Amino acid sequence: MEYILAGFRIGALVALFGLGFQLAYMPTRIFHISLAGIFLIAPYLVWQATVLNLSPFWACAFAGLVVFILAVGVGFQHELLVKKGSGPGVHLVASLGLFIILQQATALLWGTEPHELSGFWFDVDPEQPFNYLFQPRVGTGVLALLLLSAIYLALWRSRLGLLLRGLASNPVQFEVAGMNSMKTRISAIVLSSLITGFASILWAIDLRFGPELGMNELLMAVVAVIVGGRLSFFGPLVGGVSIGILHVVTISQFSSQWNEAAMFFLLVSFLIFRPNGILGQIDSEEPQ
């Protein structure tokens, strides 16, 4: 049961982070490594706010505001490169640079020792029946699933969701139709960063975190996106479930030390044999 609960939590949180990544990837077709920096800095911001005696809700709101400002900066940086006609490699390296800036700034501001978020979950009575259902690892997984459902609903019902899907589906036609692609791309990056920040806060509850947070989790999210289908908004959900199952199988059959290797083995298998993922679609932007 322990393994299954751990797999559920990881699957749900990876799916949420994967959806955040996908929201920025599909309209821009760029691997935004800087999202790993957002994932890193969000729990530190919440921790800082709780040190200043803010309640968990206001601490999250404070972190959301800072992440919003950072994301707008990242979005404008991206648009500057788009205006210059830079290729995806240049975008990727610039995004890597942004991640390094955020990571080192975090280490300089808050030090390298591990931190933890306290007071973010209610105490669970060990005598209570089915007490494991109220533990943070289950609760954070359930919250992640609820948020995922809300985002999918918004993506299919709201005007912004329609714009994002339109830009992701056919950017040329989107611009020909007179839509503002720059504004939509920046909105996508901001929305993606906010989802990433929230996934990160859920991830950090019940865990100690340090400046090494971010990159490995981003890679897990990217694996979920590739496995699920990098050109489908439902890809991260399917990929997250796959990673959760793989996590349970690896821990129960081999050892937790082989988790990452197993995950990347899965990634390479998909990249070679089914590069479009489980819900694969052909990229209209790539030559056939």
Next chain:
Amino acid sequence: MNYLPSDYYLLLWSYLMCYWLLAASLNLVMGSAGYLSLAHGAFMACGGYSYALIMCNSNLGVEVVLPVTALLGAGLGMALALPALRLRGDVFVLAGLALQTFFHASISNSYHPGGFFNLGNIANGTLGISDIPKPVIFGTVLNSQASRAVLSTVVAIFCSSALFWLRISPWGRSLRALRDDEEVSRSLGKRIPLIKLEVFAVSGSIAAIAGALYATQVGFVSPQLASIETSTLILMMTCIGGLGTLRGSFVGAALILSFPEIFRLIGLRVHMVDNWRLLLFGIVLVVLMHVRPRGLLGSEEIS
């Protein structure tokens, strides 16, 4: 009177030679072939570990060990070339990361009796391999730092000359044609899969030699060599120096290695030097991508 610089500066010079080779090997893949790779830390670790294991278990000299590490690095490079046969762009970057993660997990996996396929028993897990014997060349032990610095310099000049010759050869031109348009190269009769295998094998072998040279200097290797941080550092050296030139790789490596010394001279606290250095290079990387995406001395843009 002693005209030699202190051992510390000789060690720094030897590091520069190692990282120059690493940046130059990545430059071959990125600048000439157009593949952005984040797996060079794995190649470096492959060289470092194979050198350490051979030296700890035999009395062979570097004249034998370095070619063996180069062969192993070439093998790992060809493993990375397999996804390159089908993938390009950001998806290929992921394949490189996957290879590196698998390599890192394999060497850092600690000892479990009866465990599943465990390299920890050979590579000593996360503790790494320490007390690597001093390098021996043609029966002479290189005890002094000066002699090891000369070894690094000679090997680095030999390898970079080979890279320079490869770059200006017909093979180098085929490589650039492959980068610019794979379909046109194929239509001209070029054997694209073979060229890809060759370029990754050459790059992997040079990076493995650099890893072995690093092990001769430090006398210690750990799984940290195969981490994403190492690969990012090599990528930063290559991008800052410039793509498509050997001198760009040298300048990039020299800049990144010299900054901690400058910070020490300024008087920044030692435990913060690394963070400030990386923060500065992150800023430089972003600014460079905006104002000069081909790097300081580069002739090619990141494709």
